[in-house]
Amino acid sequence: xSASRPTADIPEMPDFSKEETPIASGPEPVSAPQAESxxxxxxxxxxxxxxxxxxxxxxxFVQKLxxxxxQALDDATSLEVRTYVSGDIGAVTYEKGQFGxxxxxxxxxxxxxxGDTLVCVPETDGEVDIAVWSIHMDMVKQAQESRAxxxxxxxxxxxxxxxxxxxxx
Amino acid sequence: MSAxxxxxxxxxxxxxxxxxxxAGAPASVSFAAxxxxxxxxxxxxxxxxxxxxxEADQALAEAEAQIAAAESALDEVPARLDAITTSQPRGVSxxxxxxxxxxxxxxxxxxxxxxxxxxxxxxxxxxxxxxDFASEAWEQARVQFEAFLGQLQREVLHxxxxxxxxxxxxxxxxxxxxxxxxxxxxxxxxxxxxxAIHRRALQVAVKSRALRLRMFSTxxxxxAKLSLLLTTPAGAVxxxxxxxxxxxxxxxxxxxxxxxxxxxxNG
Numbered sequence: 507x508s509a510s511r512p513t514a515d516i517p518e519m520p521d522f523s524k525e526e527t528p529i530a531s532g533p534e535p536v537s538a539p540q541a542e543s544x545x546x547x548x549x550x551x552x553x554x555x556x557x558x559x560x561x562x563x564x565x566x567f568v569q570k571l572x573x574x575x576x577q578a579l580d581d582a583t584s585l586e587v588r589t590y591v592s593g594d595i596g597a598v599t600y601e602k603g604q605f606g607x608x609x610x611x612x613x614x615x616x617x618x619x620x621g622d623t624l625v626c627v628p629e630t631d632g633e634v635d636i637a638v639w640s641i642h643m644d645m646v647k648q649a650q651e652s653r654a655x656x657x658x659x660x661x662x663x664x665x666x667x668x669x670x671x672x673x674x675x
Numbered sequence: 676m677s678a679x680x681x682x683x684x685x686x687x688x689x690x691x692x693x694x695x696x697x698a699g700a701p702a703s704v705s706f707a708a709x710x711x712x713x714x715x716x717x718x719x720x721x722x723x724x725x726x727x728x729x730e731a732d733q734a735l736a737e738a739e740a741q742i743a744a745a746e747s748a749l750d751e752v753p754a755r756l757d758a759i760t761t762s763q764p765r766g767v768s769x770x771x772x773x774x775x776x777x778x779x780x781x782x783x784x785x786x787x788x789x790x791x792x793x794x795x796x797x798x799x800x801x802x803x804x805x806x807d808f809a810s811e812a813w814e815q816a817r818v819q820f821e822a823f824l825g826q827l828q829r830e831v832l833h834x835x836x837x838x839x840x841x842x843x844x845x846x847x848x849x850x851x852x853x854x855x856x857x858x859x860x861x862x863x864x865x866x867x868x869x870x871a872i873h874r875r876a877l878q879v880a881v882k883s884r885a886l887r888l889r890m891f892s893t894x895x896x897x898x899a900k901l902s903l904l905l906t907t908p909a910g911a912v913x914x915x916x917x918x919x920x921x922x923x924x925x926x927x928x929x930x931x932x933x934x935x936x937x938x939x940x941n942g
Binding site: 559560561563564567568570571574575578581582585586587588589590591592593595596598599600603604605609641644645648649650652653655656659660662663665666 | 712713714817820821824825827828831832845847848849850851853854855856857858859860861862863864870874877878881882885888889891892893895896899912915916
């Protein structure tokens with residue numbers, strides 16, 4: 507059983523969204539003519555700095571997202587679902603991608619893309635714990651459905667990523 | 676108590692919330708019983724429901740309906756944008772009335788914003804009052820979209836942490852990665868109805884997370900369509916804030932409508 511979540515090895519990326527993004531100022535009121543309308547220079551609303559930052563942020567994000575989504579698809583060769591129980595959830599810790607402390611691992615299923623399945627069945631006094639097993643199987647089914655939906659979303663998102671920087675014809 | 680659906684992001688107020696979700700209280704380090712012990716970098720989706728099973732069921736059903744409505748609305752965005760981009764010849768100013776769109780609709784606001792963008796691009800006369808308004812709207816959308824990008828970037832790097840509480844009692848926690856891998860911690864002795872509640876809450880959270888990614892792809896592909904109406908080489912990037920505003924306006928409109936009809940049903 508894997509000891510860590512699939513995301514754990516991904517290095518932290520620079521957080522470009524936290525860079526200072528000065529808000530572009532509007533037109534200077536002092537320089538506005540008296541007339542009610544007038545030709546307006548191409549500044550403020552679409553100034554180069556503002557556009558450049560947005561383009562840069564989007565491009566970086568698209569690149570990182572594309573890399574990550576590609577990795578998510580590569581990692582989608584197996585699905586792992588674990589079920590824990592605890593009498594006191596408040597006392598349960600979460601470290602290194604796993605519940606710990608008061609949590610007890612009761613069932614685990616790993617389904618590989620080729621259909622091979624590894625199952626750890628919960629038992630109580632030598633008998634299969636039907637209640638926990640039933641909950642666990644429901645969670646496996648839900649995880650399979652969620653994965654299928656997520657993969658669809660990821661593929662669709664990946665398809666749209668290129669469009670934003672493709673020169674228009 | 677009334678049901679709440681809260682999304683908490685580390686050190687950040689969530690932007691672009693969908694369906695029933697609202698911004699949760701900023702995460703604090705706490706080890707008190709019942710408090711979240713989520714890793715500091717994990718997005719936390721917390722569902723709190725009333726003890727009455729019928730009320731809890733209704734709250735979940737409403738959340739599911741809101742998510743489904745948001746999903747349908749995003750599905751329709753490309754066709755709605757096509758209706759604008761294909762009916763408007765280049766070089767003509769965008770007048771909402773000529774499209775037969777309703778005043779104050781997302782389309783009307785979008786056309787108004789694009790018209791202004793075109794005017795500025797071409798140096799055509801622009802009313803200064805309108806300039807300020809459009810400039811502000813554009814800038815606000817740009818700032819929001821950048822914030823959304825930053826949040827989404829962090830979200831895709833981490834698994835989601837989903838919690839279900841009933842009347843303050845923590846029933847279950849699930850961590851779920853983007854690939855679908857999940858770990859669920861159940862409160863020992865929880866009954867079948869309580870288990871079903873968490874499964875539904877989890878599904879709402881997972882769908883909502885996927886929808887945030889879909890929002891991004893809908894905005895970027897929408898901006899690409901809108902760029903056809905602009906003449907600048909950086910049209911698609913320029914159009915990103917407009918597309919963001921358009922998509923979030925549509926989602927806000929859907930949410931208002933849902934709240935209205937759900938309020939009517941409840942009342």
